Amino acid sequence: MNARPNAVVIVGAGQAGLQVAASLRDEGYDGEIRLIGDEAALPYQRPPLSKSFLTGGVSAHDLSLEESRWFDEARVERLAGERVSAIDRKRQRVSLMSGRVVSYEHLVLATGSRNRTLPFISQAFDGVLSLRSIHDAQRLKARLELARRVVVIGAGFLGLEVASIAAERGCDVHVVESVDRAMKRAISAEMSAAFAAHHRAAGVRFSFDARVQRISSLDGGAYQVELADGACLEADLVLVAAGVVPNSELAAACGLSVFNGIIVDEKLRTSDPAISAIGDCAAFPYAFDGGDLLRLESVQNAVDQARHVARGLLGQAEPYDQTPVFWSDQGGARLQIAGVARRLDSSVVRGDPESGAFTVFRFRHRQLTGVESCNRPAEHMAARRLLQRRISPSREQAADPSFDLKLLLTLAEPA
Structure with missing residues (x-):
């Protein structure tokens, strides 16, 4: 592949895809850029859909990442409301459902992920919803304004963000989770x-280790959620928030390597060097964990990878090694995470969890692998820098609230 391709096609017009286009122009790329997205709306932010958009803090217009004039000024052709039907790697072109064929010298797959569907749930019911797009968020917002009893299926970030908003509105909220604790895949016990x-202090009830058997429609717009243990929960709004799966079918169909996402190398290239993949759909070698493949659902990761691919296309070919960052706002508690710990990594707690402001440091042997902070933004920022520079405090330093983590950074500076 040429160091500077003459035509870049980006499949996926979310934050990752748009960032590739913007970064290419910012870095001085003057070739053709085409951005293909299946939504008609301008590219928009997704994180606020389960937070400030539902509360009315931001409008749909506020979510737009760029105005329409930006695409003209940046010379980025936006193919909105278009879906790719096939990738022809030999001829280096993509076919669209509309019949149009678009050629590329380099292709970037930023196809994202989609909500996991549960076989026993019919979302044909008006009050059984999921949340992925702005259209979903608009429907959910309208239903929340009328809801009194809410059942959330899934105790991940999104489910708990919506649960906290429903509780603040005075709804009776019940969260059903198939494993034994909240956000188990992402955070420490x-x-x-x-x-x-x-x-729970806000009135939310939980059913852990619980599985939904079926959802039935009742009279008066109500629903009954039946659990495997025989319990029945009534609601006038059910949110299905059972996680996501990567959109990797296009890649698999054209013969690219796929396993829990589109497999890429340390430069975010697929098994075809003319194709990159980034964001939620990409499984990349995690530099902080011996190169094991990792797929992340994180805006920061998507943006960082987009910038990295743009620089790579212009000849800067360093391996990708950014520290992953995640965050979630849940009823006045802000959770911030840096790094990715494994389930068996040990924990050291700094501060009192009952105070509502504390940090959990995760270690594998003596190596810091991740840091989770609740309402401790300064410790989060220090932790990000420590992880990026591979600096580990001792367990005693991590547990001591009086120890300044920034001191470790200062000591690591060259004399």
Whole structure:
């Protein structure tokens, strides 16, 4: 592949895809750029859909990442409301459902992910919703304004963000989770317990290790959620928030390597060097964990990878090694995470969880692998820098609130 291709096509017009286009122009790329997205709306931010958009803090217009004139000024052709039907790697072109064929010298797959569907749930019911797009958020917002009883299926970030908003509105909220604790895939047992307690204090009820058997429609616009243990929950709004799966079918169909996402190398290239993949759909070698493949659902990761691919296309070919960052606002408690810890990594707690402001440091042997902070933004920022520079405090330093983590950064500076 040429160091500077003459035509870049980006499939996926979310934050990752748009960032590739913007970064290419910012870095001085003067070739053709085409951005293909299946939504008619301008590219928009997704994180606020489960937070400030539902509360009315921001409008749909506020979510737009760029105005329409930006695409003209940046010379980025936006193919909105278009879906790619096939990738022809030999001829280096993509076919669209509309019949149009678009050629590329380099293709970037930023196809994202989609909500996991549950076989026993019919979302043909008006009050059984999921949340992925701005259209979904608009429907959910309208239903929340009328809801009194809300059942959320899934105790991940999104489910708990919506649960906290419903509780603040005075709804009776019940969260059903198939595993034994909240946000288990993402955080430590200590942080999970603190957030569950935080939600319970706001009136949210939980059913852990529980599986939904079926959802039935009742008279008067109500629904009955039946659990495998025989319990029945009534609601006038059910949110299905059972996680996501990567959109990797296009890649698999054209013969690219796929396993829990589109497999890429340390430069975010697929098994075809003329194609990159970034964001939620990409499984990349995690530089901080011996190169094991990792797929992340994080805006920061998507943006960082987009910038990295843009620089790579212009000849800057360093391996991708950014520290992953995540965050979630849940009823006045802000959770911030840096790094990715494994489930068996040990925990060191700094501060009192009952105070609502504390940090959990995760270690594998003596190596810091991740840091989770609740309402401790300064510690989060220090932790990000420590992880990026591969600096680990001792367990004693991590547990001591009087120890200044920034001192470790200062000591690591060259004399």
